[in-house]
Amino acid sequence: MKALVLQEKGQLPVFGEQPHPVATSGEALVRVAAAALNHRDIWIMHGQYPGITLPIILGSDGTGRVESVCDGEESWVGQDVIINPSIGWGDNPEYQANDFTILGLPRSGTFAEYISVPIENLVPKPDHLTAPQAAALPLAGLTAWRALVTRAQAQAGDKVLISGVGGGVALFAAQFAIALGCEVYVTSGSDSKIEQATDLGAAGGVNYRSEDFLKEASALSPKGFDIVIDSAGGEGFGDLVRLLGPGGRLAFYGGTCGRWPTLLPQHMFYKQVSILATTMGSPKDFSDMVAFINTTKLVPVVDRVFTAKDGDQAFSHLDSGKQFGKVVLSFEETT
Numbered sequence: 001m002k003a004l005v006l007q008e009k010g011q012l013p014v015f016g017e018q019p020h021p022v023a024t025s026g027e028a029l030v031r032v033a034a035a036a037l038n039h040r041d042i043w044i045m046h047g048q049y050p051g052i053t054l055p056i057i058l059g060s061d062g063t064g065r066v067e068s069v070c071d072g073e074e075s076w077v078g079q080d081v082i083i084n085p086s087i088g089w090g091d092n093p094e095y096q097a098n099d100f101t102i103l104g105l106p107r108s109g110t111f112a113e114y115i116s117v118p119i120e121n122l123v124p125k126p127d128h129l130t131a132p133q134a135a136a137l138p139l140a141g142l143t144a145w146r147a148l149v150t151r152a153q154a155q156a157g158d159k160v161l162i163s164g165v166g167g168g169v170a171l172f173a174a175q176f177a178i179a180l181g182c183e184v185y186v187t188s189g190s191d192s193k194i195e196q197a198t199d200l201g202a203a204g205g206v207n208y209r210s211e212d213f214l215k216e217a218s219a220l221s222p223k224g225f226d227i228v229i230d231s232a233g234g235e236g237f238g239d240l241v242r243l244l245g246p247g248g249r250l251a252f253y254g255g256t257c258g259r260w261p262t263l264l265p266q267h268m269f270y271k272q273v274s275i276l277a278t279t280m281g282s283p284k285d286f287s288d289m290v291a292f293i294n295t296t297k298l299v300p301v302v303d304r305v306f307t308a309k310d311g312d313q314a315f316s317h318l319d320s321g322k323q324f325g326k327v328v329l330s331f332e333e334t335t
Helices: 039-045 131-135 138-151 168-180 191-199 213-220 234-242 283-296 308-320
Strands: 002-006 014-017 027-036 061-070 080-083 114-118 122-124 159-162 183-188 204-207 225-230 244-252 274-277 302-307 326-330
Touching: 002 308, 014 308, 027 080, 027 131, 027 138, 039 308, 061 114, 061 131, 061 138, 122 283, 131 302, 131 326, 138 168, 138 225, 138 244, 138 283, 159 168, 168 183, 168 225, 168 283, 183 191, 183 213, 191 204, 204 213, 213 234, 225 234, 234 244, 302 308, 308 326
Parallel strands: 159 183, 159 225, 183 204, 225 244, 244 274, 302 326
Antiparallel strands: 002 014, 027 061, 027 114, 027 326, 061 080, 080 122
């Protein structure tokens, strides 16, 4: 089969022949139609991720058709599915098990014509989504759903601020919040991305590069935000905490900008705010998210679709940070 393989750290992955996977007991063999990139793939490519083993077929997001199953329900054969990238979450919905992993490292991922995955990680593909749209969903959608709904308990009418819109998870968080009936605001370092978010239904936004960011963001919701969703951390995290209103919840799923600044307890305890850490999501989170997408007919935002053989260009495009939405590889034609 053909696959996109990372051979060396710091180098773009290479498209070429790889051994055909074989499904073992409890697994399904899926013919991949499309797979989406995540920043996780970029960090692994640059050697900025723990436990990297090379060579490796990257990719956590994928959709395709089940070709066969081993010791499982034959009814899956022929079904179009999306793949839950959370492998071995465990029995506790509150947090993942010690042996939890994410598809694409250490286990070979979705950037290949075929992949073998646990049957329990399959969910029927929503009929209203194309293959690229469905492929865009799993990792980023799951992370956003757990942060916004499971952890921050978003409800209709909540005022929600989402930082760094344009990235996959932040954009899904915005779409989910809008679909839930929240009043959604966004931040970005790009005015054009803020405009694109408002076109999707956001009520407004502010450029985090502004010297008056805290003042401008406060003006969007003078009584404070019910929910703030963040992935950056860093020096700006203190401002986000101050933007919370009474009973506010700040859910964060990353720390790309590093350590938090000094946080004053006085900005938190009197307002009874909560700071919530989260990553990925449980099987229930995934099934709840897909059910919500089926009900609302929400469509993931796809920035660009590359053919799988041009996967190196897809990596370069995502690494540039210019995307708005997901970058997707198509495996429909790999010959």
